Amino acid sequence: MQSNLDNLGAVRVVARTPRSLAPILDAGATQTLRRLLHDTFASFFTKFLPDSPGGPKKYAHEVASLLHLYFTLVSLAKDGGTIGESLYWIARDNLVKPGQSQSLGDPEARRRFRRCVWAAAVHVAGPYLDARLAELRDVAEEELNVRRQVRAMEAEGSRQSPPRAMSGYTSPASVAGYEYSLPLSSDRIKELGLAAFVAIHPYAKLALGLRDVAARVAFSAGLSRASTLEHLLTGSRVRRLTGREAEGLRSDREARRSRALMEASSRGGGWPSWIKTKALRAKHLSEDWNKALLALVAVGCKGLEWWYSSGEEASKESRAEALDLPAPPRPSTERRLPKSSRLCPICRREKKDPAVLTASGFVFCYACVMSHVKDSGTCPVTDAPASEAHVRRLYFTS
Template sequence: MSFLTVGGDGSQRPTFFELIAADRLMPSLKAAIVFSLSVFAQRRPILHKVLDWEDELFALITAFLDRQSLASSSSTFADSLYGLRRAPYVREGPSKSLTGQQQKVTLLLLVVVPYLRSKLDALYKRHHTPSEGFLGLSAPQPAPRRAPLLQTQGSRSGRLQEALACLREAALAAFMKAYPFIHMAQEGLTFSYQLAYLLQSSPYFSPTLHLLGQHVVRTSAQELVLSERSKRQERRQQLLGVRSQGNFLWRALHEGLLRANYLFTDHTRNALILAVFGFRLLEWWYTSAEEKLAAEQKLEPPPPPPPPLPSPQGVPLPSDPAICPLCRQTRTNPAMTSVSGYTFCYPCLFNSVTREQCCPVTRIPASIDSIRRLYQST
């Protein structure tokens, strides 16, 4: 099976692994930005307020990066790093660029869908409290009882508040039951599209691309040259239009702002990627140094606690430690209770614990599960 195919317009189809890497770039970028803000917040507590709005902050960053990239090359920020672009899907003929309306719809989905998904995941994790059940599976927890609202008799506002509270609880309970199935269906649908793309049965890599009627294609060298030439020509016309308007100060200020905007737009992507990689490098560097310093300052482990003392009502201990306290014979097939640490013959200890539910020496409560067999290495 070939992962490199050529479309009807002669453009090379992106590989599955390139699209996977581009799809995971933005979540990795968000994790790096949140981690960086968390580190800086240790020195600047005001940044904690920014972390409270991390989803909104990253939505704005995504909107800015993808808007610039879509306008210049019909590609998202992640796709542009791998030399890819989006185009309306046609079975035959050249792949055209996205229109202005298609760019707006694409940008809306790229920003809104991840934002809503992040908010729904956070809401589910905040209210989900699994418990250990049989074989480690999560057992359902009974819903906590809601405290009754204090209201005066015959108060319309009190009844309205109680009705709204009941409605919110019912909506939250329905969401908690339905969201795992919705998430499973979404992940299964995404996996099906990716598998179909891998097997070359579908031109769409994701359900979002199918919904938009777009597919991802490689950006050829000729398209890059034409895009760069068109961008320079458009900027030249903008500067010429500014130079022919207003007085000297207005023209200089407007031209300076335009040139600053061009410089910022051209280098934002590379600067952001370099900053993230640079911060990750510093993080690894200082983490290694801290671990080495902490390893040199390790303290010795404390001594074990003393064993429990024998109880006056318990079985007396023999003078010879090789003798079983119960049968008073040389110990065979040794075993111990984890609650006390005293050693007996396994049959003697098993019968005693089964009958009295405690350690024979210390009388500490014990069960059969606390019996440990001892094996002597040869």
């Protein structure tokens, strides 16, 4: 039996590459799989978590990372490698100790578990940080665009306004609204930081990607002990398992499970012992079917998301067909709307206390639109008749 396993392992290894290598394509597939898993879970939780003020939806990436962490931790403890690595019979040296289940004491088992937890955390942190930094970059880029538009509008307004006649006396009222700003105020420092982050982020991602590829090539050539940055941080060296090592891992796992079941059943009797034994058996079953369960959860998440999205689109189309709404009034050609929806069309600054004018559908600052409607009785953009009753404040949940 043992020789057959060795032959099987030799056939699998020789069919690809030497057993001491973690090939570039295999390592690349592992990195791609972890990003896909995180994106799948994060997209699902973003769609289905409650969207309430301070609700859990804004923590969708954190919840997705916890679910990803569970499956990764089970795979590391069971197979000595992550889910993607175990698909290619790749394991980590510091997690593979076959044939020592009888001599390993509790301290060694705890040290191995801590190594598994650290490796799983580093594995999951990669796609999580990537997603969060991408979101921050989008927010920073939008903030910078709004600031540029505000400055451009202010500069254009100052050029169009006629110069004030100068006199020898400067009234205090003429400078009442003037605020002195330092060259490096806190607002300016914040803007410079956002600009630096937006500019550096893509190059940092490119540098990390090139570094990862170079590390894989160096590892395959025997010039490095770590094939990726993840393995370098966890102090792990990966290699292919032989049939003997795979059988040793299986025997070690079965021995640990047998001891745990014996301890659970020997501690008294009755319902507590029965419940603990059944819970251990369920845990062992979930570990054995970890990959199948992960595939089922991932496919289920995408299926539910597709079903919900398609139903939502069909509902929107049916409601749109039932309503016979008139075409919205066209904006006046004499007025240019701000490029960013965050700016008020009247004051050309970020909207404060936003309010919608129901006569046209445009959103303004509440004070701006209320003052304009009281004075002119029309929409500032379309010149459609409007009154104070058409002004409705908007309240955002997040």
